[in-house]
Amino acid sequence: MRRMLLLTALCVLGAVTVALPVSAQEGPVVAVDQESVDTVIGTETVMMVEISNSGTAPTGPLVAHLLVVDPAGGGSADAEDWTSELNRPLDSLAPGEAHTIEWDVAPIMAGDYRVLISVVPIDGGPPSVSPQIRFTVSQPDALVSGATLPVAIAVPVIAIGAALVTRRIERTVAHRPT
Amino acid sequence: MNDTKSVALVVREEVRDAWLRGWGPWLMVGVAFALSGVAVGVAYTSQINLLDAREGVAILVRLAIGLGLLFVLFGAADSISGERDRATLESLLLTPVEHSSLVLGKAIAAMAWWLVTFLVATPYVLAVGTGPGGALDALAVVATAGLAMAVFFGFGAVLISARARTNLVSLGLALLAVGVLAVPGLLPAAVTRGPIGQFILRADPVTSSLQLLNRVVVDQHSFASEVTWLASPVIAAVIVVAAVVVGVRTVEIEPGS
Numbered sequence: 428m429r430r431m432l433l434l435t436a437l438c439v440l441g442a443v444t445v446a447l448p449v450s451a452q453e454g455p456v457v458a459v460d461q462e463s464v465d466t467v468i469g470t471e472t473v474m475m476v477e478i479s480n481s482g483t484a485p486t487g488p489l490v491a492h493l494l495v496v497d498p499a500g501g502g503s504a505d506a507e508d509w510t511s512e513l514n515r516p517l518d519s520l521a522p523g524e525a526h527t528i529e530w531d532v533a534p535i536m537a538g539d540y541r542v543l544i545s546v547v548p549i550d551g552g553p554p555s556v557s558p559q560i561r562f563t564v565s566q567p568d569a570l571v572s573g574a575t576l577p578v579a580i581a582v583p584v585i586a587i588g589a590a591l592v593t594r595r596i597e598r599t600v601a602h603r604p605t
Numbered sequence: 606m607n608d609t610k611s612v613a614l615v616v617r618e619e620v621r622d623a624w625l626r627g628w629g630p631w632l633m634v635g636v637a638f639a640l641s642g643v644a645v646g647v648a649y650t651s652q653i654n655l656l657d658a659r660e661g662v663a664i665l666v667r668l669a670i671g672l673g674l675l676f677v678l679f680g681a682a683d684s685i686s687g688e689r690d691r692a693t694l695e696s697l698l699l700t701p702v703e704h705s706s707l708v709l710g711k712a713i714a715a716m717a718w719w720l721v722t723f724l725v726a727t728p729y730v731l732a733v734g735t736g737p738g739g740a741l742d743a744l745a746v747v748a749t750a751g752l753a754m755a756v757f758f759g760f761g762a763v764l765i766s767a768r769a770r771t772n773l774v775s776l777g778l779a780l781l782a783v784g785v786l787a788v789p790g791l792l793p794a795a796v797t798r799g800p801i802g803q804f805i806l807r808a809d810p811v812t813s814s815l816q817l818l819n820r821v822v823v824d825q826h827s828f829a830s831e832v833t834w835l836a837s838p839v840i841a842a843v844i845v846v847a848a849v850v851v852g853v854r855t856v857e858i859e860p861g862s
Contacts, residue, residue, distance in 0.1 A: 469737065511824075572735040575648040578728045579641035586637040586725065590630035597625040 455489060455520060455546045456481050457557035465563045471533045476544050476557065478517060479525035487550040489517040493530065496541040496559075508535045509542075517546075537566040611702040615710025620717050623680065629718070633725050636672050640729045643668055648733055658737035663822040665733055666743050669726030670751040670814075676718035677755045678779050681762035684711035685856060686775035694856070704856040712763040712849055719755035723747060734822075742821050742828040750814035753838035757810055758783065760845040767853050786811040810838040 460475040480486050492514050497504035507513055509532045517526060532542065544557040623629040647661025685708065688694035698704065730747060734740030762779040769775035789797075789805045789812040796802045806812050817834035820826045 572648070572732050574732040574735065575644055578732040579645050582725065582728055583634060583637040583641055586630070586634040590634050593625055593630045600625070 454482055454548055454552050455479065455486050455555045457491075457544050457546050457555050459544065459557045459560055461560050462558070463561040463563070465565075466534060467565050468535060468537060469533055471531050472562075474530045474532065474542070474544075474560065475527055476530055477525055477527045478520065478546055478555075480520035480522055483522050485522065486520045487548050487552070488519055489546050489548055491515040491517060491528065491544055491546045493532070494543040494545055494556075495562075496543070497538060498541060499539060504540060509533060534562060534564040537564050539563055608703065608706050611706040612710045612713065615702060615707055616714045619684075619711055619714030623714070623717065624721075629721065632676065633721055636722055636725050639672070640665065640668065640726060644729045644733050648736065659739075659823045659825065662730070662734045662737060662739070662743050663818060665726075665729055666747055666818055666822055667815075669722065669730065669747055670754065670818075673719045673722035673726070673751060674754055674758055674783075676722060677715050677759040678762050678783065679776070680718050681712060681715035681759040682766050682775045682779040683772060684708075684715065684763050685766040686769040686772045687766070689770070690772040698856060705850075705854055708763060708767055708849060708853045708856060712760045715759040715763065716755060719752065719759070723751065739822065739825055745828045746818050746821050749835055750817050750838055753835065753842045754810060754814055756842040757838060757845050760842070760849045764845065764849055764853065767856055783811070790815050807834070808837055810841040813837045 455478050458477045458479070460477075464472050466472055476491065478489065478491065493506045493510055493512075495504045495506040495509055510530065512530070515528055515530070517528070520526060530544070534540065540562040541559040542562055543559050545554055546556075547554040643665055647658075647664055685694065688697055697707065702710075726747060727744060730744050731740045734743045758779070761782065762775070765778045765782075766772075766775040769778065786809055789809045792802065792805070797806055806816055813834050813836070817831055820831045820834070821828050
C-alpha cells in the first residue's frame with residue numbers, strides 16, 4: 428500500500444513538473460509559419476511571425492528581434508546583413524490578443540542557418556523565443572556574371588585599338604598638305 | 606566671331622589636343638586595364654557572398670567615378686594656368702576669341718575626359734553588376750552623380766585656373782577642394798546620425814554622391830527612391846557653371862599684377 432502511494436505521488440510530481448513550463452509560461456508566445464526554407468543567396472523570404480499574449484495581464488510594449496545562428500560557425504550570421512529591420516517595436520498586447528508581423532529576410536551567404544525571433548518586453552519580464560526556422564541557403568551561379576571575364580579582356584583590347592587608330596588619324600592629318 | 610562659334614572652336618581644338626595629339630587614348634587604355642583588374646578581382650573572390658558582390662560593384666563604380674574626376678580635374682586645372690606656365694597664354698589671348706569663350710570652351714572640353722571614362726567603365730559596371738543585381742541602377746549613379754561632380758570639379762578647376770598665377774597653385778587648390786569636400790564622408794556614424802550631421806551629408810556634393818552610391822549599389826535601394834541625394838551635386842554643378850559663364854569675362858596674363 429505504501430509502495431502504491433509512493434508511486435502515485437511520484438506520478439503526480441512528474442506530471443506537475445512536465446506541465447509546469449506550459450502552465451507557468453507568462454508573457455508573449457511567438458509562433459512562425461515555417462519550419463524550414465530552401466533558398467538562394469539574395470532571395471527574399473517573407474516570414475509570418477505571430478506574437479500572442481497567452482497570459483492574464485497585458486504584456487506592455489514589446490520589441491521583436493531577429494536572430495540568425497550558424498551552427499557550423501563558418502558563415503556570416505550577422506542578422507543585420509539579412510534584413511533592414513533587425514528590431515520591430517510592438518504595442519502592448521491585451522490578454523488573448525495576437526499580432527502578426529511580416530519579416531523579410533534575404534540571406535547573403537550560402538550555408539545552413541537557424542533563424543529565430545525573440546520577443547522582449549521592454550518593461551522587463553521574461554523574453555520569448557520562436558521555434559527555429561532552418562534556412563538552407565545555396566549560392567546561385569549568377570552572383571558572378573559570365574560576362575565579366577570577356578569584358579575584362581575585350582575592353583582593353585578595344586581601347587588599345589582605338590588609341591592606335593587615333594594616332595594614325597593624327598599622323599594623316601598632320602602630313603596632309605595644306 | 607560670335608560666342609557659340611568661338612566656344613565650339615575652342616572645344617574642338619582642346620579635344621583634338623587631348624585625344625588626337627595628346628595622351629588621352631593611352632590614358633584610357635590604362636583605365637581599361639585598371640578596371641579589368643578590379644572587375645576580375647571582385648568577381649572571382651574565393652568566398653564571395655552577396656554583400657561582398659555588391660561591395661565589389663560599388664568599388665568598381667567608385668573607381669570609375671574617381672578616375673574620371675581625376676582626369677577632369679587635372680585637365681581643367683591645367684587649362685589656363687598651364688598655358689600661363691608654358692608661356693603660350695599671351696599668343697592664345699591674341700586670337701580673335703573672347704576670353705569668356707576661351708574659358709568656357711576649355712571647361713566644356715575637360716568634360717570629354719569624363720565622357721570617355723564613363724564609356725570605358727560602362728561595360729564593366731553592367732557586367733559585374735549583373736551578378737548581384739542592380740546593374741542599371743549602378744550605371745545610373747555613375748551617369749548622374751558622376752556627371753554632376755565632373756561638371757562641378759571641372760568648371761570649378763577652370764575657375765581656379767583662370768585666377769591662379771601658376772599651374773602648381775591651380776592644381777594644389779583644386780585638389781585641396783576635393784580633399785576638404787571628402788572630409789564629411791569620413792565622419793563617424795554617431796556624428797552623422799543627428800540633424801546637423803544629416804544636413805552636412807546632404808549639403809556636401811561629394812559625400813552626398815557617395816551616400817547615393819552606397820544606398821543604391823550596396824544597400825540595393827532603387828535609384829528613384831534615393832534620387833534626392835543628387836540635389837547638392839546638381840546644385841553645386843549649376844552654381845559653378847553659372848560662375849564660369851557669368852564670372853569670367855577676362856583672363857589676365859599675370860593675375861593680380
